[in-house]
Amino acid sequence: MMCSRVVFRCFKAMERFADRLTGAAGPFFVAFAIILIGLGAICFFDVVMPSLSWPLISFPICLLIVLNLFMHYYYVVTVPPGFVEDPPREPGSSIFWATKNGPPRGELTGVRWSKELVITRAAVTRCRKCGQSKPERTHHCRICNRCVLKYDHHCPVRVNQCVGLHNERHFVMFMAYLVVACICLVATGYPHILRALGATADLSWPHRVPQIAFILEYILAVVMALAVGIMVSYHLWTVAHGETTVESHDHEIYRKVARSRDETFVNSYDLGKRRNLELFFNIGENGYPLYTLILPLRINPYTDGRSWARREGYEAHSGVRRGEELTDEEDEEDEA
Ligand SMILES: [Zn+2]
Ligand SMILES: [Zn+2]
Numbered sequence: 389m390m391c392s393r394v395v396f397r398c399f400k401a402m403e404r405f406a407d408r409l410t411g412a413a414g415p416f417f418v419a420f421a422i423i424l425i426g427l428g429a430i431c432f433f434d435v436v437m438p439s440l441s442w443p444l445i446s447f448p449i450c451l452l453i454v455l456n457l458f459m460h461y462y463y464v465v466t467v468p469p470g471f472v473e474d475p476p477r478e479p480g481s482s483i484f485w486a487t488k489n490g491p492p493r494g495e496l497t498g499v500r501w502s503k504e505l506v507i508t509r510a511a512v513t514r515c516r517k518c519g520q521s522k523p524e525r526t527h528h529c530r531i532c533n534r535c536v537l538k539y540d541h542h543c544p545v546r547v548n549q550c551v552g553l554h555n556e557r558h559f560v561m562f563m564a565y566l567v568v569a570c571i572c573l574v575a576t577g578y579p580h581i582l583r584a585l586g587a588t589a590d591l592s593w594p595h596r597v598p599q600i601a602f603i604l605e606y607i608l609a610v611v612m613a614l615a616v617g618i619m620v621s622y623h624l625w626t627v628a629h630g631e632t633t634v635e636s637h638d639h640e641i642y643r644k645v646a647r648s649r650d651e652t653f654v655n656s657y658d659l660g661k662r663r664n665l666e667l668f669f670n671i672g673e674n675g676y677p678l679y680t681l682i683l684p685l686r687i688n689p690y691t692d693g694r695s696w697a698r699r700e701g702y703e704a705h706s707g708v709r710r711g712e713e714l715t716d717e718e719d720e721e722d723e724a
Contacts, residue, residue, distance in 0.1 A: 418465060418548045424608065425461070425566075428573060429454050431605045434597045436577045452682065453569050459484075459684030460562035461546075467686070469552030470537035472520045476692040477554065486676050486685035505697050511704070512694075517716070523694045525657075527634055528716045537693030540632045553693045557669060560627070561681075563620040570613035573606065581606045627668045630658035638714045646707030653707035656698045667697060 432450070440446045468474065479485050510523035517528045520535045527539035529550045538553035551559045584599045584606075593599050626636045639655055646653040658664060666672040670690045671680060680687055691697070 415548060417545050421461075421546050424605075425457065427601065428569070428605050428609060429457075431597050431602050432569075432573050432577070435580050435595045435602055436573065439579070440576060450572065453565060453572065456682070456684045457562065457565040457569050460558045460565060463558040463686060464547050464551070464555045464562050465549065467555045467558060469539070469550040469556075470554040470693055472515075472522060472526055472535040472537060476694075477688060479688045480686065484686050486680045486683070486687045488676055489674065506700055507691070507695050507697050508703060509695050510693075513715075515716070524696065525632065525635070525693070538632060538689075539634060541634070553689050553691075556632075557687065557689065560620065560623050560668075563616050563623065567613055567617045567620055570609040570616070573609045574613060577602075577606055577609075624665075628661040628664050630655055630664045641714065642705065642708045642712070645712065651707045654699070654702065654705060656702035656705045657696055659697060659699055 513522050515522045515528050515535050522535055525538045526535050528535050529542050531542045532550055536550045536552040540551040540556050542550045584602050643653045667690050670676050676687050
């Protein structure tokens, strides 16, 4: 018993140390990611682009993909995820902001209003770590040491900050465009990689990018297309089910507990796949136009993070009883 407690404390200490380390190394990861993505774009425009047919069509499309990739990356790194102490945000007026379909209406500030949407105020608790009030779906990030609205996860590797209410859309869009860009490079760069590897009779390499750089970027693109492809599919799957990454873990536990009582767990944020996706990307009626999915523009989420759209007839999840909800405090209670 004593021994297991010591081992547990050791693991906790190691976890904290790893948190601090990844927090400190974050800016280097971001710089590294920018260099790799930038080199990928240079490889594409120098080696592959001149050989593509229909340049009047293919060039603008490729440029749009690269623009989306960089802009969404810039947004996900620079737009704060939404800390609970921040005031509700109004959309900006610069050219980087998309314009909404129709004027915003409704009694709740910052919340998208629609006849068919049932939007209810979030239940509020208090965070035992930072003392801030914590609306539903808010979690305390151990690395940022702050409470984040609709916390998804802390991303030290590529983003160096939390992914939450205000940057989650940019995070998913960035990953999606990264996968599209990698697939484009892999598919259209195939003849060039054969030439770079010397597999064809013509061994000349008439490009400014060195052969070795192109080969390495090509391999990286294959790996990234697969790895990020799996990640973005998982994220879109959770979004389509009205969950964040944290919630998808929590809901799995709630489902088991409910099943053990012959009850069914119902996620009250789940309005059906299509609606969940529309709300996440904030498109459709009373949201933003569809073209915001292909232009690298900024948009506000459908809610201020203090109210949530719910399934009709539900005020809260069903199948979870009061006091059974998982909280961020579990870690500390375990230690105590
Ligand atoms: Zn907190
Ligand atoms: Zn964080």
